[in-house]
Amino acid sequence: MQFSAPLKSNSKKIMLLGSGELGKEVAIEAQRLGLEVIAVDRYQNAPAHHVAHRSYVVDMQDKNALLEIIYREKPDYILPEIEAISIDALFAAEDKGYNVIPNASAVSKTMNRKNIRTFAAEVLGLKTGPYEFVTTEDGLKSAAERMGFPCVIKPVMSSSGHGQSVAKSADDIAASWEIAKEARGDASELIVEAFVDFDYEITMLTARNGKETVFCEPIGHEQRDGDYVFSWQPMQMSDVAKQKSQEMAKAITDGLGGRGLFGVELFIKGDEVYFSEVSPRPHDTGMVTLITQSQSEFALHLRAVLGLPLGFTFYGDGASAAFKSEVHNYAPVVAVDDSLFTDNSFVRVFSKPEAHKGRRLAVALVFDEVEKALEQSRELITKIKDC
Ligand SMILES: Nc1ncnc2c1ncn2[C@@H]1O[C@H](COP(=O)(O)OP(=O)(O)OP(=O)(O)O)[C@@H](O)[C@H]1O
Ligand SMILES: [Mg+2]
Incomplete structure (x- = not known):
């Protein structure tokens, strides 16, 4: 067999800047491929710290502190996982030849609504409200x-x-x-x-590896107070709206450039599609892909980062429901009822070292037709408690 560019996994090192639940899944995928994982966050025992080779705790806004870790570890790929990060550190690292995912300029644009909105609407001409x-x-x-x-x-x-x-x-x-x-x-x-009076909103997960761009089935979601509570895949859309959504996702991700997976947030009204915002990394509403796709958004992100092929299969409908803490709690214990362990349900507990009201601590995932999966996942998160 001929390999054009074999992955020399043991010689590759990734550094996660931000080590939350999404970073944890990326770290697990990287571990599975034999990569070395360095997880960085502002607090100890962040979710991805538990599954990394080494972890660091540092003020993520402190340019020099971040650069010190980068220069010490010399990662092949730097994966920003949160927005509250010293962008100057990313530009400085990139100038020194480090590979920031997808690139420092894209991270800079997306962390500021003014930058990304003017870029999308005024430079690329995408429709927005x-x-x-x-x-x-x-x-x-x-x-x-x-x-x-x-x-x-x-x-x-x-x-x-x-x-x-x-x-x-x-x-x-x-x-x-x-x-x-x-x-x-x-x-x-x-x-x-x-206010865009949309019929529904979606996340169009879009991965680019430098050779090809692939889209996941659209993910529908429900937001409360600016935070996601339920997501499902696929969101049923008209062919026209789906096509326009993919075109918009292609335009914005091509515009931002670099390699990796992006979560393109769009509002849909009839056949009209409005650009809202984009994450240059896996998206919280995309946790549903942990069960609906042969390669989850986290696996696709890593493949895209490494320049690997992006083929995957959509297994079938599913839904996710976020479990949020109701109390402030040091060292929270997340109690999961037996009813979450059915043949088509899954639970992922993030193991955050501290809880506060509204902080996401776990997610329930159900593999079934969307309507049924949503109903079951709604029910299941009532069976999770933190104490
Ligand atoms: N112009 C708008 N019209 C209608 N609904 C909106 C509008 N802007 C935001 N929303 C609703 O609020 C939600 C959150 O807004 P947005 O995605 O802009 O911020 P966010 O996701 O909280 O930001 P971040 O990604 O930084 O956490 C949207 O998913 C949508 O449900
Ligand atoms: Mg958003």
Whole structure:
């Protein structure tokens, strides 16, 4: 047999910058291929730390601290897993010849709503809802009037819904301005978006390895307070909407470039598709692919990073439900009822060392027709408790 470019797995080292539950699955896939895994995060015993060869705890916003670890470990691939990270460190590492996934510029664009929105809408010409950027409360008021109510207000840099709000009328603007200060990141600039009255929203997982681009079946999801609670695959779409979604996902991922898997978030109304945002890494709503695909989004991400072939099979419908903590808890114990261990259900516990209200600690996965899988997964997360 002739191998054009065999994977010399033992000689490859990946460094995860951010070691949450998504990074943990990437680490497991890397371990399976015999790669060396270095996991970095701001706190000890982060999920991916448990499955790495070595782990580091460091302030992820500290450029010099991050570079020190990078220069010490000399990874072949640096995989940013979170947004709150020193982008200067990534540019500096890239300048020295390190391979940042997908590339430092793409990470920089996607971590800031202003950068990615203007790139998608104004450079690539992708369809989005109307939007404006503001830096003052008065600016917010007048932009909201122009967008109309309801409108969505978000800090340009934040994550998981922090600092976001929907203003239903001009009376809500003062409250929205205050909420925006809760941003995990930079609240000095806000995006004001017209509310897109979509029929449904999807994540189009898109992987590129430098030779080909592949799409996963569209993932439907339900968000609460800017955070996902349920996801399912496939989302039933018209052929036109699916085609447009793939074209948009191709355009934005080609525009960002580099290798890896991306989660392209789109709003769908009838046959119209609106670009919302994109993660240059596996997406939380994509955890459902752990059971629905022969190669999960995590496996595809790693294959794309390594430049390996991206073939995979869609096994069939499934759903995921996120289990979130209800209390603050040091060293939480996640209790999983026997009913989660059926022939078509799975549970993944992330082993986070600390819980707080709303923090995701586990996910329930069900392999069945979407409707049934969703119903069962809704039921199953009520059978998980943290104490
Ligand atoms: N303009 C909008 N119109 C209607 N719904 C919106 C709009 N913007 C956001 N939403 C809803 O809020 C959810 C979260 O918004 P968004 O994806 O922009 O932020 P996020 O996912 O919290 O950000 P991050 O990826 O940084 O965690 C969306 O998935 C969608 O359900
Ligand atoms: Mg989002």
